[in-house]
Amino acid sequence: MVAFTNILLTIFLTSSSITPALARPSPLSPDPAGAKNVGNGAGGQFIGGACLSSADCASTCCATLNGAGICSGLGAQFQAGKTGCGFGDGGAAAPPAGSPPAAQPSSAPEARPDAGAGAGAGAGAIDASLPGSQNVGKGNGSQFITGQCLSDADCQSGCCAKPKGVCSAVAVQFDSGKQGCGFGAA
Structure with missing residues (x-):
């Protein structure tokens, strides 16, 4: 009976320790589906797509993430490891974000x-x-x-x-x- 209990306990502990590892989301990275929108400055890139400047993004926010650009919602530019808008914008996000409405x-x-x-x-x-x-x-x-x-x-x-x-x-x-x-x- 003790051996059977130990086996069940081992199975339970093993399966419960694996499940959280499988449930963890993968690290944030740019979605490759929008590759055609990267670097053209047309404002067609979706949130989560790669960008070279804020002019690429429909949201006007190219946030920095691990040294690369990722289009972000304006309220989410500091979430999930992002360090704010302005990637590729010459150090300031304000000019590109202000330019589209003026244009x-x-x-x-x-x-x-x-x-x-x-x-x-x-x-x-x-x-x-x-x-x-x-x-x-x-x-x-x-x-x-x-x-x-x-x-x-x-x-x-x-x-x-x-x-x-x-x-x-x-x-x-x-x-x-x-x-x-x-x-x-x-």
Whole structure:
């Protein structure tokens, strides 16, 4: 009986010590799927993709991670080992982040009327000074996570979280005060 108990205890301890090792997420590294967006400065790289400067990223934030650039959400630039926006930007993230809104005055005014017409009650005006304001209200899935949105159709993730209208990953649509996807839905 003692031998049987020892065997069961050994199996339990061995399996419980292996399980946590398998459940650990792998270290953060750039997603190779966006290789075509690296270094072109077109702002088409998704969050998690590699970048050479903030101009590559739809979020306007190329964060430094282990000596390389990875596109990051503006609120997550110091998470998971990242050391902030500005990789490849000559030491400062402010000029590239400020440049896109200044270069897009024609697209921001187009988005502003859509906010008044298409947004439901409680929706705020679009802030044209924020990165990604040119993507608000287009409904073509071009807005990055943490960007402003008027509906789920604006977001690459397919989730415009309530109550403020911010693109969110579906998995965290109820985190940090968010009330789920579907902002702007009638």
